[in-house]
Amino acid sequence: MQEFSIQDSLNGIIDKLGGWLDSLVLNLPNFILAVLVFIAFIFIAKYVGKLFDRITKNQIKQDSIRMITIKVIKAIVILIGFFIALGLLNLDKVLTSVLAGAGVVGLAIGLALQGTLNNTFSGLILSFLPEIQIGDWVETNGYAGSVTEINLRNIVIKQSDNNYVIIPNSKIVEEPFKNFSSTTRSRVFVNCGVGYESDLEMVRDLTLDVISDLFPQRGNEEVEFLYNEFGDSSINFVVRFWTDATKNRDLLVAQNKAIIAIKKAYDNKDINIPFPIRTINFTNELSLNKAKG
Incomplete structure (x- = not known):
């Protein structure tokens, strides 16, 4: 009875492995195609990054903002390729789970880093605005000086007294500013x-x-x-x-x-520029002096 049970188990394992092998052989073309698509999107992301860098080199003077923006664009292109590859493998359930998990994680990160993300997106907006550039003399949020740096978190202003002021990007976007260099x-x-x-x-x-x-x-x-x-x-x-x-x-x-x-x-021309004058009149005698008299 025991030998029969072991034999049945081995046959079941062999059948299962055979089924997996058949499935692998049947899905091998899709797997190869998915790998090729994913690799192709990696190269596409590389060239898209170079193209974006070439287009925005004159518009975005701050290298840190330009490089981080290029990395974000590359990551988005690669993620698109990853989702397309999963679709070619007919892993719809896995794709749905990944998207759901990404949504939950993204929501949690967005709530936790709300202020930071606000400054980051404001930095991206400022990097494309022609109204404020590095080297401009601006007045904003009660400070005045020359813009020395624009990054994804803040801008740095060098005041006339040689002190630096760091202002969050969101403050610049939300508050009015005066640009003398415009x-x-x-x-x-x-x-x-x-x-x-x-x-x-x-x-x-x-x-x-x-x-x-x-x-x-x-x-x-x-x-x-x-x-x-x-x-x-x-x-x-x-x-x-x-x-x-x-x-x-x-x-x-x-x-x-x-x-x-x-x-x-x-x-x-003997033109007088007067200044305020206060006249004190001492002609009246004090009542005390009158009493003595």
Whole structure:
């Protein structure tokens, strides 16, 4: 009875192995085709990465962002090839399980790294935006400086005091920012005031001549002079003009030159630039002195 049982077990194993062998022989063409497809997608991923690198080399100046983006694209292409290979092997259940598992894992990773992924996608957006590039002088989130680095987590700004500020990419995408380097010409504002005894028309013409000679205007640009306030001790005005400026320091330099030139011109014409004066009257006698008298 025992010998019969062992013999039946051996026959069952042999039949099972035979069935597997037959299945392997029948599916061998599909297996070879699946392997070839997967290898082909590996080469396709390699060439797609090179093509993307060639296309975006001038658009994405930050090498770290470009290289990581290329790796992500390669991984996506290889995964597509992997799923196609599983389909050729008729492993639909395995493919469904892999996709379901990938969805669950992706959801868990997305929830755990929500802030990091937000900064990563913001970094990819910033890398393609022409409005902000490495070397630009920007003002954002209360900081101003030159952009020295853009990566997948943050941008690095070098301020005028030589200190570096690291700002998360999501803050740059969500908050407004001012880019001084996006235009080569900027308008400068200089505020001043003259005494009430001044000839206002003469002050206006003199100021316009001084600024026009110091800062030549182009095209439709012009120097503008406008009185805007009767102050406590002066009649105040603002003069506006255009100059070459790609960072905040250029505006400060232009204001400095304009103020020096205006002061010299006013001194030569005896034009008074008053400052607030407080007058204390000592003519009234104190009540104490009156009592003594």
